[in-house]
Every structure is written in C-alpha cells, then in structure tokens.
Amino acid sequence: MKTGIIGLPQVGKTSLFRILTKANLSQHANPREAHVGIAKVPDDRLDRLAALFNPQKLTHASVEYVDVGAIGQEALKESGYIGHLRNVDALAHVLRAFDDPAIPHVGPIDPLRDLKNVEFDLMVSDLGQIEKRLERVEKDLKKMRSAELEHEFDLLKRAKAHLETEKPLREMEMSPEDKKRLRGFMFLSEKPILYVVNIGESTELGKELSQAVQRHKLEEAASRPNAAATAICGKVEAELAEMSDADAAEFLASYGLQESGLTRLIRTTYHLLGLISFFTAGEDECRAWTIPANTRAQPAAGAIHSDLEKHFIRAETIRWDQLLEEGSEANARAHGKLRLEGKDYIVQDGDVMHIRHSG
Ligand SMILES: Nc1nc2c(ncn2[C@@H]2O[C@H](COP(=O)(O)OP(=O)(O)OP(=O)(O)O)[C@@H](O)[C@H]2O)c(=O)[nH]1
C-alpha cells in the first residue's frame, strides 16, 4: 500500500518524507525523481503485547510513502510524474501554513486556496484521460455493439459530468462493479486523500496543532467522502526524529502533546487506506499484520503465509487487551477467553490470532 506525497512547490513534501521514512536523502537528490520509503506504523497495542511476551523480534506494520515532487499543470503532463502518481493507493497533500519569508510561495499563505488549486489540477488530468477514452469507446461502439463497452461508455460519461461540477471522483457514488471498471484508469481524483497542514513553530504547539484544521477552514474539505485532515509542524518533527524515545517524550510533554504529529499522520493514513491490523504474539516474535477491514479469517491467514490460508482449520482468537488482562495464552485458554473462530469470521482490528492449520 503506497501513499503519494503531493503538494505545491516548497511546501515541505521532501522534509515530511524524510522524517516519515527516516530516509537519508542526499541534499542534491534530483527533485524530479520520486523517492520511495517505508514508515513503521506506531502501535501502542503491539508494544504492550511485546512487553508481555518479551519476544526476540518485534515487527510493526508498515506503509510506503512516495515523494513524487511538486505538482502542477506542467508536471501532470509528464508521463513519468503521472505514472508515479497513478500508482499510489492514496494521497497525502501537504499544505503550507508556515510563514517564512526566506522560502518562496506564490501569493499569501492560504492552505484552502492551495488545496482547491491542486484538487482542480487532479480533476483536469482525469478529465483529459476520460475524454480520450470516450472517443476511443465511441469509435469501437460504431464498429461493434457490446454490453460491456456500452456500460463503460455510460460510466465514463457519468464520471465526466461529475468532474464538470468540480467534484473529485472520490466523491462519486458508484456500485462495487463500477468501481472495478474504473480501477484500471487509476484516476488521481479518485484516490483517498489526507490533507496535511504544515504549520509554523509556536510555544503553544499542542493548541495550535489541534486548531489548525479549523483555523485554516479545512474542516469542510476533510469531512467529505474518502478525505481526512491532520496538522503537523515539520520543523519540530524534524527535531523529534533526531532524539531518543525518552527525550522525544519529554520534548512532546513540554509542548503539551501526547504523541507526535507524525504518529497521528501515519495512523490516519492507515485508516484512510481502509486497513486494520491483527497480531500474532509469541516468544519468537510479536508482529502486526495488515489486512483490509472486513477480511475473513481464512484470507487474513494468507497475509502471514499462503500455506496457512490453504490449510486453514480454525483461528484461536482473543482481543489484544483481553490477552494482556489474562497475562498469558495459557490463562486465557483456562478461563475460556480464547475463541475458536472459523474461516468466515470477520477479523477485527486488534485481534490476536493463532492459526491452526493442517499443512
Ligand atoms: N520554517 C519552516 N520551513 C520549512 C518547514 N518545512 C520545510 N521547510 C523548508 O522549506 C524548504 C522546502 O522544503 P522541502 O521539504 O524541500 O519542500 P518540497 O515541498 O519538497 O519542495 P519541492 O520538492 O522543491 O517542491 C526547505 O528549505 C525546508 O527547510 C517548516 O515546517 N517550517
């Protein structure tokens, strides 16, 4: 699962990418080249399970971020740029709200205006693609009638009309079949989006962060389907990234914060992608596994290993906090807290599972 970091020039995209993925990019990295990196998904539940099991290995879930470079009408005409962007599953749109006369920005600082401009560019790109495809389908339909082609034609017409009302495709109502039909186009405005407001430093950062979305009038945009918003302070996050965990916690507390903006951002991305985690816990390894919400137990076992899916019998299941309460798997079993779930059980976020198999 990949999230593309987008935004206007010089808004803090590469800085965010660096602190998210702890990547050591050279200062001269080509700004036109996409950077790809992995971010660990912080998870307090997994950390607490690990404290109980004291495993040799601890493995968090991860999400991939791609720093594609600044967006604009010009960039969106380059096939390399647009290729990178089409290939991501979600977008993180960095909006500049920090003031710094040394760093150029077109016009006054106005995140909502920037948001609308970039959104517009995404829609124009999709519209161009739809128009091209419509021409093609229309020609083909003249040669030969086909129910599937006609369906595609109607759907694209509907998508076009939707875009012409200046609404992104992520807000269009579609049946699951129609969603599948559009999947191959990888439309940019259809991707779920997280608006990331990058605010300036302040002595009252905790308060500023919690009010930033509202202050910059982004609440309405963030409340739309498949959208969300969060605030970070890139400058402070960069400092945090250099510190030990203990120092970072003290530093956060001094700003009146419980967790870093980055932690919240990664978690929000994970939810926006429709992902949840289940855990496996033992003395060898405690680990988070990533699955889409509403996955059944049998395919979920496949996230661990395809053999477990093939030879699935049952999943011994307990919620992470119940396992902590019991103190051990043996206690949980003795007290009847370990449920035996079959292949059609819908795995819940935070389940600890032990897959029984015949392989
Ligand atoms: N004051 C301040 N400066 C920042 C912040 N975030 C980034 N900058 C500075 O803004 C400049 C641009 O940051 P980048 O992270 O390279 O921005 P970008 O969006 O990747 O820029 P392009 O790739 O050129 O479009 C750098 O000089 C950063 O040090 C911030 O939160 N506060």
Ligand SMILES: [Mg+2]
């Ligand atoms: Mg950059």
